[in-house]
Amino acid sequence: MSRTFLMLIRRDLLLAHRQGGGSLLAIAFFVLVVSLFPLGVGPAPEMLERIAAGTIWVAALLSVLLSLDRMFQADLEDGSLDQLALLPIPLALVVLAKTIAHWLTTGLPLTLTAPLLGLLMQLSPDAYGALVAGMLLGTPILSLIGAIGAALTVGVRRGGVLLTLIVTPLYIPILIFGVSAVEAAAQGFAISAHMLFLSALLSGTIVIAPIAAAWSLKLALD
Amino acid sequence: MHRFANPTRFLRLAAAVLPFSAAVAALCLGAGLVWGLFFAPPDYQQGDTVRIMFIHVPSAMMAMGVYAGMAISSAIALIWRHAIADLIAKASAPIGATFTFICLLTGSLWGKPMWGTWWVWDARLTSMLIMLFIYLGYMALWQAFDDQTKAARAAAILALVGAINLPVIKFSVEWWNTLHQPASLITMEGPKIHESLLWPLLLMIVGFGAYYLTVLIFRVRAEIHQRRTRMLRMAQADRHNAMQAAD
Numbered sequence: 001m002s003r004t005f006l007m008l009i010r011r012d013l014l015l016a017h018r019q020g021g022g023s024l025l026a027i028a029f030f031v032l033v034v035s036l037f038p039l040g041v042g043p044a045p046e047m048l049e050r051i052a053a054g055t056i057w058v059a060a061l062l063s064v065l066l067s068l069d070r071m072f073q074a075d076l077e078d079g080s081l082d083q084l085a086l087l088p089i090p091l092a093l094v095v096l097a098k099t100i101a102h103w104l105t106t107g108l109p110l111t112l113t114a115p116l117l118g119l120l121m122q123l124s125p126d127a128y129g130a131l132v133a134g135m136l137l138g139t140p141i142l143s144l145i146g147a148i149g150a151a152l153t154v155g156v157r158r159g160g161v162l163l164t165l166i167v168t169p170l171y172i173p174i175l176i177f178g179v180s181a182v183e184a185a186a187q188g189f190a191i192s193a194h195m196l197f198l199s200a201l202l203s204g205t206i207v208i209a210p211i212a213a214a215w216s217l218k219l220a221l222d
Numbered sequence: 223m224h225r226f227a228n229p230t231r232f233l234r235l236a237a238a239v240l241p242f243s244a245a246v247a248a249l250c251l252g253a254g255l256v257w258g259l260f261f262a263p264p265d266y267q268q269g270d271t272v273r274i275m276f277i278h279v280p281s282a283m284m285a286m287g288v289y290a291g292m293a294i295s296s297a298i299a300l301i302w303r304h305a306i307a308d309l310i311a312k313a314s315a316p317i318g319a320t321f322t323f324i325c326l327l328t329g330s331l332w333g334k335p336m337w338g339t340w341w342v343w344d345a346r347l348t349s350m351l352i353m354l355f356i357y358l359g360y361m362a363l364w365q366a367f368d369d370q371t372k373a374a375r376a377a378a379i380l381a382l383v384g385a386i387n388l389p390v391i392k393f394s395v396e397w398w399n400t401l402h403q404p405a406s407l408i409t410m411e412g413p414k415i416h417e418s419l420l421w422p423l424l425l426m427i428v429g430f431g432a433y434y435l436t437v438l439i440f441r442v443r444a445e446i447h448q449r450r451t452r453m454l455r456m457a458q459a460d461r462h463n464a465m466q467a468a469d
Contacts, residue, residue, distance in 0.1 A: 148383055152376050156366045166359040166380060169352045170387050173394035180398070201390070208386065216379050219372050 004089050005097050012101030015074075023109045026063045030110055033059040034117045045122045052121035053131065053182035057175055059117075060110050060135065064142040065167060067106045069160045071098065071150040076220060085221050091214040099140075099147045099210065107139030123186070130185035130194075134178040137198040144202075144209035145170050151216035173201060224302070229446045232306050236439045243435040250429030258422035271335050276423055278328040280430040281321045285353060288318030288434060292360075293385035296378035306442070308374040311381060312364055313441035317434055319357035326350055345396040352391055356384045370449075 016022045037055045041047055075081040084094050114135055115128050123131065149167035153159035181194035226232045258276035292314045299307035329347060330340045341347065363380055367373035 148379075152363065152380060153366070159366070162359075162362055162366055165355070165362055169355045169359065169391070170383070172352060173387075173390045176394045176398050197394075208383075212379055212383055216376060219375055222372070 001089050001093075004087060005093055008084075008094060008097035009101045009104075012098055013104060016101070016105045022067070023105045026067050026106045027109050027113050029066060030059050030063040030113060031117065033062060034121065037121070049122040049124060049186075052118060052123040053127065053179045053186070055121060056114055056117050056123075056131065057135075057138075057178045057182075060114065060139065061142065061168075061171055061175060063110055064106055064139065064146060065164055065171075067102070068146040068150045068167065069153070069163055071102055071147060072154040072217065072220075073150075073159070076154050081217070082221060085217070091217060092210040095147055095151070095213045095217065096206075096210040099143050099213075102147070103140050103143040107135075107143055111135040111139055123182075126188065127182045127186040130181045130191045133191075133195060134181045134198060137195065137202055138174045138178045141174050141198070141202050141205050142171060144205040147213040148209050148216065151213040151220070154217065155220045174198070177201070224304070227302075227304050227306055229306065233443060233446065236443055240436065240439050243432045243439065247429055247432035247436050250425045250432060254422050254425030254429050258419075258426060262422050263418050271332060272419070274328050274332040275419070276426045278325060278332060279423060280427045281325040281328065282350070283427060284430050284434055285318055285322040285325050285350065287431075288314050288321060289353065289357070289385070289388070292318060293381050296381040299374060300378045300382070308378070309442045309445050310438065311378065312374070313438055313445060315357055315361050315364070317437055317441070319354060319361065321430075321434075322350060322354045322357060326354065345392075345398060348398075349392045349395045352395070353388070356388070360384070 034055055037051065038048060041051065072081060075084065085091055087094060111132060114131055118128055118131055146167055149163045149170075152166065153163045156162060177194050177197045181191045181198075184194060185191050226235060254276065259273055262273070264270045264272060292311045295304075295307040295311040295314070298304050299311060326347070329350070333342065333347075334340050360377055360380055364373050364377050367376060
């Protein structure tokens with residue numbers, strides 16, 4: 001079972017690698033969106049420092065949103081989704097494997113890019129740890145909730161817009177906890193409460209999201 | 223419950239309930255509005271603007287109540303493949319979204335004289351706005367599928383995911399910012415509203431509930447009839463094709 005699971009992750013990583021550019025596009029979009037803000041609100045360092053955490057988190061959220069619609073779509077189009085459903089492991093585990101691969105190709109690169117953007121946005125030096133730790137806990141939740149939306153809208157006309165409409169409201173708690181952790185750290189407060197909340201959300205979603213997404217995928221396979 | 227998975231039996235029940243719910247809605251809304259708008263005393267601080275409460279509070283309660291009902295009927299529909307539960311969830315969504323919108327609108331009208339601004343990013347306002355988005359996403363998902371059974375199951379999954387997420391959203395947003403006054407109707411020590419305002423408010427709440435039930439019955443009935451018409455049309459087209467083939 002665990003071998004199949006690891007093979008699935010490897011397959012998706014290989015696909016992402018060979019198709020090329022998947023992670024790079026997400027990172028490029030992330031950097032671009034963040035760099036629009038100094039142009040929009042002016043380059044004053046105090047202003048940038050004030051909005052740094054929010055901007056970086058919102059941009060990360062949008063980058064993940066953009067990458068979601070291909071999560072199951074390609075597999076549905078070439079028929080491999082039917083094959084994946086026939087695997088001896090539960091469909092929920094297949095979804096989990098694909099979600100982990102999705103996180104490794106989007107969430108993780110975004111997290112690693114975030115400190116650089118913090119630099120550009122004059123983020124307070126004390127806040128880098130909170131930003132990276134928050135994104136390490138938060139971006140997997142984005143991928144997991146996104147998997148539900150992607151599974152619900154797979155094979156649906158204009159699924160991309162619908163996906164955004166469905167998923168964005170569900171992302172709000174992660175945005176709030178992620179940003180408040182960075183702001184607390186910048187003002188010298190403890191961030192353990194925020195991290196615990198994010199961990200709780202992650203443990204909850206990691207159980208519920210693959211099951212809900214697997215149910216939704218079965219609709220597309222009928 | 224399973225008795226009423228049969229549309230004909232459901233229609234019979236609906237026809238029996240409808241006159242009562244319509245009468246209760248008309249009486250309570252009429253009495254509550256007249257009492258609330260003309261006879262209830264103005265608030266000592268807020269003056270006459272307090273009367274917005276008689277629309278605002280019931281619609282906020284209904285916005286949440288309708289979502290709860292939608293989530294419960296979605297669960298019933300998913301677990302037992304209950305056909306009418308699907309229709310109830312589908313028919314509830316636009317009503318709930320409208321209540322949410324009315325709540326936001328009246329809240330905004332009330333906020334201007336009280337807080338001096340049409341909109342603040344306060345916890346309760348924000349979570350209501352998010353709720354409206356969730357209603358809209360749910361309705362859009364219903365529209366996206368051609369196959370009604372698939373649409374029903376996808377929408378039911380979304381409604382349940384939303385139901386799990388709503389408390390988290392509410393809690394996180396509340397932690398984030400709060401200006402709105404805390405609950406004053408349902409508290410551990412009983413209602414904190416003066417009796418002169420409480421009675422018309424309770425009448426309005428009952429009236430809103432009965433109104434929801436009435437509109438829900440109309441919508442579910444229309445949906446059942448629509449599906450029957452569609453099936454009859456398809457049967458007719460089949461017969462027509464068969465006759466042409468025979469010629």
